[in-house]
Amino acid sequence: MPRLFSRLLRSPAVNFTRFQSLPPYPFPRMRALLEGLTPDDTSAALNLSVGEPQHAVPDFVTEILTREQASYNKYPPVQGTDAWQTAVAAWLTRRNNLAPGQVTAAHLVPLAGSREGLFSIGLVAINRQKQGQVPLVLSPNPFYQPYAGAAAAAGAETLYVAGSDATGGMPDYAALPKETLQRTALAFICNPSNPEGALASRAYLKQMLTLAREYDFILVGDECYSEIYHDQPPVGLMDVCGEMAADGSGTPANPFDHAVVFNSLSKRSNLAGLRSGFMAGDPRVVAETIRMRSYGGAPLPLPIQAASAAAWEEEEHVIHNRALYRRKFDLAEQYLGDKFNFQRPGGGFCVWLNVGDGEAACRTLWRKAGIKVLPGAYLARPDAAGHNPGTPYIRLVLVHDDALLEATLEKIANTL
Numbered sequence: 001m002p003r004l005f006s007r008l009l010r011s012p013a014v015n016f017t018r019f020q021s022l023p024p025y026p027f028p029r030m031r032a033l034l035e036g037l038t039p040d041d042t043s044a045a046l047n048l049s050v051g052e053p054q055h056a057v058p059d060f061v062t063e064i065l066t067r068e069q070a071s072y073n074k075y076p077p078v079q080g081t082d083a084w085q086t087a088v089a090a091w092l093t094r095r096n097n098l099a100p101g102q103v104t105a106a107h108l109v110p111l112a113g114s115r116e117g118l119f120s121i122g123l124v125a126i127n128r129q130k131q132g133q134v135p136l137v138l139s140p141n142p143f144y145q146p147y148a149g150a151a152a153a154a155g156a157e158t159l160y161v162a163g164s165d166a167t168g169g170m171p172d173y174a175a176l177p178k179e180t181l182q183r184t185a186l187a188f189i190c191n192p193s194n195p196e197g198a199l200a201s202r203a204y205l206k207q208m209l210t211l212a213r214e215y216d217f218i219l220v221g222d223e224c225y226s227e228i229y230h231d232q233p234p235v236g237l238m239d240v241c242g243e244m245a246a247d248g249s250g251t252p253a254n255p256f257d258h259a260v261v262f263n264s265l266s267k268r269s270n271l272a273g274l275r276s277g278f279m280a281g282d283p284r285v286v287a288e289t290i291r292m293r294s295y296g297g298a299p300l301p302l303p304i305q306a307a308s309a310a311a312w313e314e315e316e317h318v319i320h321n322r323a324l325y326r327r328k329f330d331l332a333e334q335y336l337g338d339k340f341n342f343q344r345p346g347g348g349f350c351v352w353l354n355v356g357d358g359e360a361a362c363r364t365l366w367r368k369a370g371i372k373v374l375p376g377a378y379l380a381r382p383d384a385a386g387h388n389p390g391t392p393y394i395r396l397v398l399v400h401d402d403a404l405l406e407a408t409l410e411k412i413a414n415t416l
């Protein structure tokens with residue numbers, strides 16, 4: 001036996017522990033659930049499990065990527081080009097009713113999609129201990145899975161808090177015991193929420209910001225679906241920061257004190273594959289993130305920054321997208337409106353259906369019709385009493401064109 005190989009065999013077992021608390025991601029779990037099942041009928045077969053918009057990439061984006069291709073030979077700046085910073089600051093200012101000059105380069109970090117930022121915020125904003133204890137991350141339940149990754153990466157514990165009617169379906173972090181809030185280093189709010197599509201009210205965001213400042217934790221607003229809404233634009237966390245700074249209930253010297261938001265072009269502009277998003281907010285979190293990313297981040301290539309700047313400046317394609325999503329929800333309402341406690345969400349493009357047993361429904365839809373949906377349980381975690389709030393649900397995403405979607409929705413209504 002070669003010497004190196006025999007030495008390897010004798011070496012101690014590799015024992016990784018940091019991410020062992022995380023279950024497999026929802027998609028491989030779903031694939032495992034469906035393994036060995038063959039659909040009887042595939043006439044309406046469609047994958048409604050992955051939130052990947054199927055509308056066309058805007059033409060101007062493709063044109064800019066082609067025009068700028070010579071700059072692939074350059075290392076891009078971690079903090080973004082001037083044009084990218086200007087476009088994103090202007091969009092945030094418009095969208096959040098902020099005063100000109102309130103958002104500057106010091107408030108912005110370009111990201112290769114918001115997911116990587118939602119994960120790595122844990123490394124920046126969670127210290128090893130909070131008040132001598134293991135730090136805590138507050139997460140909605142169900143929730144976007146990278147929130148759990150952020151906590152695991154930082155060695156923190158996560159407290160999953162189900163949505164409450166009292167707070168419009170958002171997690172009521174203000175109702176948590178004082179000791180819990182004192183241990184909290186980071187809290188996530190998903191607005192509009194994935195999967196339920198609930199919208200956070202202005203009063204709720206104000207209350208959460210006040211709490212974050214009082215207990216010294218970073219409040220994260222995941223606003224990835226902010227531009228896909230039914231009739232009311234969701235209120236942005238930065239909007240509330242600006243309002244509080246102006247009315248004297250906030251911190252005028254640092255309006256975004258203890259707050260950061262994440263957004264991206266994936267849903268707004270049908271550019272999930274471009275990988276382009278940002279974090280914006282408290283300049284102390286931004287500076288530390290830029291420091292981390294100068295050591296280990298993957299800055300956005302220059303052609304992508306140029307195309308992204310244009311996509312943040314252009315609203316017509318977003319207005320068009322919203323109209324297309326409204327039509328899809330009209331279809332969903334037509335076929336599912338009186339079933340499974342269907343509710344038209346305030347935002348996002350997910351339908352969250354109470355089918356009694358999400359895993360069983362997922363298997364039935366696949367076996368009978370070749371339709372893939374996610375069991376709600378895979379998007380949530382059991383609470384202290386072992387109750388998983390996602391178990392009765394399935395999540396469908398309305399991202400396909402109307403004809404495909406209509407046939408599939410009809411099949412779902414007839415199959416379940």
Ligand SMILES: Cc1ncc(COP(=O)(O)O)c(C=O)c1O
Pocket residue numbers: 051112113114115116144190193194222224263264265266272276277
């Ligand atoms: C709630 C939520 N936040 C963030 C993201 C991340 O999107 P991206 O990394 O494409 O910006 C997603 C993607 O599905 C999401 O559902």
